[in-house]
Amino acid sequence: VRRVTLLTDFGTSDGYVAAMKGVIAALAPGVFIDDASHDIPPGDLTSAAWTLDGYWRLYPARSVHVVVVDPGVGSGRRPLACEAGNHFFVGPDNGVFTPVLRDVPDARVIAIENAALMRLEVSATFHGRDIFAPAAAHLLRGAPLDSFGPAVGDAVRLPEPLPSQEAGLVRGAVVHVDRFGNLITNIPARWVGRDARARVRGAVARRVEIYSDGDAEQLLLLTGSRGLLEIAVRNGSAAERLGAGRTDEVEVWAESASWSDPAPE
Amino acid sequence: VRRVTLLTDFGTSDGYVAAMKGVIAALAPGVFIDDASHDIPPGDLTSAAWTLDGYWRLYPARSVHVVVVDPGVGSGRRPLACEAGNHFFVGPDNGVFTPVLRDVPDARVIAIENAALMRLEVSATFHGRDIFAPAAAHLLRGAPLDSFGPAVGDAVRLPEPLPSQEAGLVRGAVVHVDRFGNLITNIPARWVGRDARARVRGAVARRVEIYSDGDAEQLLLLTGSRGLLEIAVRNGSAAERLGAGRTDEVEVWAESASWSDPAPE
Amino acid sequence: VRRVTLLTDFGTSDGYVAAMKGVIAALAPGVFIDDASHDIPPGDLTSAAWTLDGYWRLYPARSVHVVVVDPGVGSGRRPLACEAGNHFFVGPDNGVFTPVLRDVPDARVIAIENAALMRLEVSATFHGRDIFAPAAAHLLRGAPLDSFGPAVGDAVRLPEPLPSQEAGLVRGAVVHVDRFGNLITNIPARWVGRDARARVRGAVARRVEIYSDGDAEQLLLLTGSRGLLEIAVRNGSAAERLGAGRTDEVEVWAESASWSDPAPE
Numbered sequence: 001v002r003r004v005t006l007l008t009d010f011g012t013s014d015g016y017v018a019a020m021k022g023v024i025a026a027l028a029p030g031v032f033i034d035d036a037s038h039d040i041p042p043g044d045l046t047s048a049a050w051t052l053d054g055y056w057r058l059y060p061a062r063s064v065h066v067v068v069v070d071p072g073v074g075s076g077r078r079p080l081a082c083e084a085g086n087h088f089f090v091g092p093d094n095g096v097f098t099p100v101l102r103d104v105p106d107a108r109v110i111a112i113e114n115a116a117l118m119r120l121e122v123s124a125t126f127h128g129r130d131i132f133a134p135a136a137a138h139l140l141r142g143a144p145l146d147s148f149g150p151a152v153g154d155a156v157r158l159p160e161p162l163p164s165q166e167a168g169l170v171r172g173a174v175v176h177v178d179r180f181g182n183l184i185t186n187i188p189a190r191w192v193g194r195d196a197r198a199r200v201r202g203a204v205a206r207r208v209e210i211y212s213d214g215d216a217e218q219l220l221l222l223t224g225s226r227g228l229l230e231i232a233v234r235n236g237s238a239a240e241r242l243g244a245g246r247t248d249e250v251e252v253w254a255e256s257a258s259w260s261d262p263a264p265e
Numbered sequence: 266v267r268r269v270t271l272l273t274d275f276g277t278s279d280g281y282v283a284a285m286k287g288v289i290a291a292l293a294p295g296v297f298i299d300d301a302s303h304d305i306p307p308g309d310l311t312s313a314a315w316t317l318d319g320y321w322r323l324y325p326a327r328s329v330h331v332v333v334v335d336p337g338v339g340s341g342r343r344p345l346a347c348e349a350g351n352h353f354f355v356g357p358d359n360g361v362f363t364p365v366l367r368d369v370p371d372a373r374v375i376a377i378e379n380a381a382l383m384r385l386e387v388s389a390t391f392h393g394r395d396i397f398a399p400a401a402a403h404l405l406r407g408a409p410l411d412s413f414g415p416a417v418g419d420a421v422r423l424p425e426p427l428p429s430q431e432a433g434l435v436r437g438a439v440v441h442v443d444r445f446g447n448l449i450t451n452i453p454a455r456w457v458g459r460d461a462r463a464r465v466r467g468a469v470a471r472r473v474e475i476y477s478d479g480d481a482e483q484l485l486l487l488t489g490s491r492g493l494l495e496i497a498v499r500n501g502s503a504a505e506r507l508g509a510g511r512t513d514e515v516e517v518w519a520e521s522a523s524w525s526d527p528a529p530e
Numbered sequence: 531v532r533r534v535t536l537l538t539d540f541g542t543s544d545g546y547v548a549a550m551k552g553v554i555a556a557l558a559p560g561v562f563i564d565d566a567s568h569d570i571p572p573g574d575l576t577s578a579a580w581t582l583d584g585y586w587r588l589y590p591a592r593s594v595h596v597v598v599v600d601p602g603v604g605s606g607r608r609p610l611a612c613e614a615g616n617h618f619f620v621g622p623d624n625g626v627f628t629p630v631l632r633d634v635p636d637a638r639v640i641a642i643e644n645a646a647l648m649r650l651e652v653s654a655t656f657h658g659r660d661i662f663a664p665a666a667a668h669l670l671r672g673a674p675l676d677s678f679g680p681a682v683g684d685a686v687r688l689p690e691p692l693p694s695q696e697a698g699l700v701r702g703a704v705v706h707v708d709r710f711g712n713l714i715t716n717i718p719a720r721w722v723g724r725d726a727r728a729r730v731r732g733a734v735a736r737r738v739e740i741y742s743d744g745d746a747e748q749l750l751l752l753t754g755s756r757g758l759l760e761i762a763v764r765n766g767s768a769a770e771r772l773g774a775g776r777t778d779e780v781e782v783w784a785e786s787a788s789w790s791d792p793a794p795e
Contacts, residue, residue, distance in 0.1 A: 001294045005283060011709035012567035013577070015584030016755075018535060021564050022588030029531045029590055033564060034286050034298060037277035042710055043765060047278070054280030058287030058394070060294055071765060074740030124740050126755030129588070179276035180307055210339030210389050225281075225391030235308060235336060266559045270548060299551050299563060302542035312543070319545030323552030323659070325559055444541035445572055475604030475654050490546075490656030500573060500601060 004064040009040040020133040027137035043071040053099035067091035074124035079112040095158035113149030170252040181237020189223035195255040201242040269329040274305040285398040292402030308336040318364035332356035339389035344377040360423035378414030435517040446502020454488035460520040534594040539570040550663040557667030573601040583629035597621035604654035609642040625688035643679035700782040711767020719753035725785040
């Protein structure tokens with residue numbers, strides 16, 4: 001009983017995702033195929049990396065996670081397979097695995113070069129079907145990582161903006177806007193106290209515990225599901241309210257200056 | 266071979282749904298995880314309840330149905346587990362199970378309080394991952410309902426508008442607008458005869474059997490897939506045509522007054 | 531271990547798809563149910579046929595492919611079951627199986643008439659739940675095709691525009707626009723040389739191998755994943771750029787007139 005997850009920017013209405021599922025099912029019939037998402041904005045590597053980071057650890061050991069957000073398909077960019085933390089990953093070498101490689105220093109990464117583990121004909125435009133789906137299926141059937149190709153020591157990593165702190169002021173950035181319009185920052189919630197305030201786009205949010213605290217007018221600052229600070233409004237979209245989005249700066253400080261020395265990570 | 270269905274307002278592009286799938290798969294590896302929908306409008310409890318009502322009975326006995334439309338996550342609202350009609354349900358106590366509790370008077374409802382059946386750390390913002398997914402997995406593995414917490418006798422129910430009839434006139438309301446723009450009412454089709462007419466937003470629909478009856482100009486009144494009257498247009502959206510939506514009033518009468526005494530439920 | 535794929539225009543937010551899954555799971559519990567797509571534009575038979583064509587062959591033998599894009603539901607149009615290329619198909623007789631019947635001359639097509647293989651009550655508006663899902667489940671359980679009803683020799687086929695060539699000029703049409711805004715034509719890439727140019731809506735695209743060739747301003751002509759020419763722009767939507775869509779004419783010629791005699795199919 002093994003599972004494979006699929007994360008793409010394909011949408012579903014063209015049949016691209018179903019083609020990948022068919023290839024996997026044909027090679028590894030008894031496998032569970034879970035849709036993670038096919039709604040990543042086209043070509044948005046940062047969003048793909050963010051999304052993957054939220055689920056892979058939660059899956060059972062030895063699951064295979066396929067990511068096909070691949071604007072450079074067919075170009076020189078390498079197709080990768082990776083083993084990290086007893087999970088497997090398959091996808092293009094364009095940074096989508098950044099959070100995995102950051103968190104698992106001893107990850108093994110190889111370039112998929114063995115044509116025997118690809119479809120017979122490999123198109124220049126759909127490696128999801130022709131390279132990544134077959135690779136996932138072969139991993140699920142137990143093919144050793146080494147059998148795919150040579151080790152890679154310089155997999156592409158996306159820049160990850162880091163938060164900083166100085167004199168009681170924490171500076172960070174919005175790194176993701178979720179479906180509800182919550183602005184998720186790169187600032188660990190444990191850095192700040194319960195009386196924190198945050199400023200984004202000139203507006204100030206006050207610290208609360210849950211979305212339903214406060215009234216509909218207020219901007220809320222709370223601990224998101226990955227332990228990062230996020231800015232929200234009750235029953236609405238903070239992103240729309242503020243016209244805010246990814247890369248916007250966020251400043252956080254203590255209303256009472258009571259946590260002047262926040263603990264660094 | 267057991268199945269769990271997932272119904273949320275999460276969309277898929279943030280990885281929230283995939284996180285729930287991972288948690289379930291890690292605890293109950295051989296389980297089939299079926300996406301019901303993740304496109305419920307954010308926070309729309311009525312829509313979630315409507316959607317759930319359309320499929321749970323059709324699933325095999327002992328399936329587990331997870332519903333996470335949860336604007337009050339982290340607040341005092343209770344997390345519930347429920348056994349009804351030999352099915353199981355998991356989700357917040359905010360009314361999403363209204364149609365189940367209405368139809369199954371002897372449903373057993375408990376509040377999930379046993380921390381041993383939750384994730385080790387429970388966030389204030391993502392009970393889908395931390396409480397509901399683990400609860401679903403434990404139910405699938407056979408944990409008895411009692412093991413989760415104490416019985417609840419006052420689960421929240423949404424108001425359900427009831428149709429009425431008087432002197433040959435049936436009054437009801439639009440309770441759902443589906444993807445095709447069909448206006449689904451709360452009026453049982455068996456209440457009315459084959460010569461019925463309906464009025465909504467000042468426009469009149471005539472009774473037909475199927476969507477392709479009549480021409481593109483006409484408003485059609487037909488029996489929907491759950492036995493309720495619905496108002497449609499051929500190859501188009503009645504909702505758009507009329508500017509109509511949920512809670513709009515609907516009146517139905519007999520063209521020939523031949524069913525002056527429709528049978529009450 | 532058998533698989534069924536679901537392709538519909540239902541969206542997911544009304545529970546129609548989940549209802550079909552429940553019916554299948556109740557009759558054929560151990561079956562894998564794969565979502566192909568539920569985002570086909572409402573009633574768009576051409577799009578459904580195109581999408582199906584992209585994945586069915588890739589699935590394992592004896593998979594069942596359900597297609598419910600069915601604007602004529604409840605009318606006289608026949609419900610069909612089909613065996614072709616060692617795959618099974620279930621859906622309305624409205625042309626959605628056109629590419630299957632084109633490619634598999636000895637396909638066996640029957641009309642589903644045996645009420646014992648349907649749900650007890652068949653609605654006039656939701657044959658996906660009442661006829662097609664049960665038929666899929668019975669096929670997965672091994673019911674012979676003959677048991678469903680009589681053979682059909684005149685299944686509906688959609689018109690399929692064919693490309694032509696004359697004096698070094700190839701004429702075709704856009705047959706699909708995918709999520710990325712790529713304009714997919716009906717012209718086989720093998721018909722044209724490496725120096726081909728294409729014209730659509732007055733704009734000219736030059737032949738490249740991969741999406742990331744050329745700069746962001748250029749229109750690109752490349753071989754799509756099904757071996758057909760497609761027109762794209764790098765990191766953008768050719769459909770939006772040109773205001774182009776399905777049925778638009780496409781002309782292709784050799785810049786150097788070096789392939790004046792392209793091979794017919």
